[in-house]
Amino acid sequence: MNQPQHQLRPLALLGATVVDGTGSPPRPDTTVVLRAGRIESVGPGIDLAPPDDAEVRDVHRRWILPGLLDAHAHVESSANLRALLEWGVTAFRNPAAPLPTQLSALDQAPAPTPAPNQTPTSTAPPLHAVRAGPPLDYPPSSIPRPGVVEVTTADEVRAAVRSQAAAGVDLIKLYVRLPPNLVRAAVTQAHRCGLPALGDLALTSWTDAARAGIDFLSHAMPRHPSLLPADLREAYLRDLRARRIHPLKRWFELVDLDGPEIREMIRALRDHSVGVDPTLVGVEVVLGGPNAPEKRAVWSKVLGLVSRLRTSGVSLLVGTDAPRPGINAGESLHRELTHLVDAGFSEAEVISMATAHNAAALGLAHSHGTLTPGRRADLLVLGANPLAHLAHLANIEEVYLAGVAQRRPDNNGQQHKPTARRHL
Ligand SMILES: [Zn+2]
Known part of the structure; x- marks a missing residue:
């Protein structure tokens, strides 16, 4: 193309x-x-x-x-x-x-x-682009139609994947409300169609998604209750239901980055060769922005998660989620690289990540x-x-x-x- x-x-x-x-x-x-x-x-x-x-x-x-x-980068305008x-x-790569x-x-x-x-x-x-179609999500999706395909059964998932493959997409995007059985059905069908699958998932843990064979996960905020220490999960869910908390800040406050749940997740990501684009500039926005107290409270743990992914040999890609408020196309990639240096990478490493490694992971080597x-x-x-x-x-x-x-x-x-x- x-x-x-x-x-x-x-x-x-x-x-x-x-x-x-x-x-x-x-x-x-x-x-x-x-x-x-x-x-x-x-x-x-x-x-x-x-x-x-x-x-x-x-x-x-x-x-x-x-x-x-x-x-x-969800970038299409001139x-x-x-x-x-x-x-x-x-x-x-445009994942939606x-x-x-x-x-x-x-x-x-x-x-x-x-x-x-x-x-x-x-x-x-032209610039070269690798593109997913509209994300698949379980209703009610936070994305308005026609920007999303809502699916409730494995048959609907398979039909949606086949239809997007026939339309010529380069990968399949799975969105936050998909449960594990539908993630598995989508990944299996995507692979049958010769396409990789990428997830931004909240109701399926990264561990389950990796074991289902997903190829890529986006945003360094796994945020699934099962990844928290067992004795803290109920309290987290109670707070979530009562809407008393900033969900992501609270998740990072409670997570034990060296506990068995995260160690198991990282092992699954590495063993199943899942590529993760942390989009730290995007996580920063979810936490309220560069100077927000929520961000300052948990940023060292966000970077700590990325650092552990790195030292465990998980494939890390450089992405931004541009364009969004606070995430400008192009400029944000340079800020993302600065965050990755803060997470422990050298300048030479982040340059290789944004060039040779990204190209290889996107099938453009x-x-x-x-x-x-x-x-x-x-x-x-x-x-x-x-x-x-x-x-x-x-x-x-x-x-x-x-x-x-x-x-x-x-x-x-x-x-x-x-x-x-x-x-x-
Ligand atoms: Zn995105």
Whole structure:
């Protein structure tokens, strides 16, 4: 899908330090050649002469990275797609989108304009997207129709999954009120149709969902009473019914991250190879926002949960849940990475997570996530070293989408001046 328009002339980027997404050490003074929308070669500047027909750009004292991927962005409008691009996000997974047949009626073109120093006849290609259809939920769903498919029996679940598979979705989304038997039926049918299943679940525990074979779980807030210590569950449910509490804050207050319930959950996630996108920026919003007392009260336990998932070898993806109030498309991915550093990851690790690891988990390892010959030429040119300070990841001078430089507004809404370059 989304076959990009090809760049018309090869481009050689000379002299940058390459951070290739795989976690390998950075490679200074490297030449990257882009041809026909793909990466043609990556090699030491002294060995790799630019092809004779290439436009040459000097990017000494710059850093080149693969484009970032957001594993959880409900982004379809052209404004939000443009925002993703401006922050260096060149591919994403939308875990709850209109069906492909409905999407074509939406204003979904990112409308990125080729930069002024680019061959003017180059055509801007689209961002790559992996999409679920409308979520399956047990009634009454908190999502209004037609944004949701309400199901009450296993037969209805199987029919809904088959219908979405026939409509061309890339994965099946399961929502909060589905009980364990319907989650199991949906996962089994999704796999029969050759599709993965992703859950944002509250009435099925993560342990049960993992054992049912679910492929992905979203939001680091498992929030099921069975994951609390046994002697605290009744009190939690009583408080919930009486609506006396902030449910998520209370759950985190009561959970024992080193207790048998969470240890069993983490083992199930790891043993069943479930990919989890914590969307810490989203959990923060549920807890009232960055400075809310509810957030401050339990944030160390939220990060503690993510840290335990990490050290136990659970596959973690980087996603945001943008766009929502407090979660802006593109910018939120950078904040998510900062939270992940707070949870114990290094800068190099979070960059690999948002590039190579996200791409592999989304089934895009053949085309995205690393600076490898043959992959799509989606990449970023940064003005400062992101391995020294993660904030430098936002110091984006250029974004290339399938080899085509994108025009980026600066802080005043003006366009960036073309990057200085010289022909060698
Ligand atoms: Zn979401």
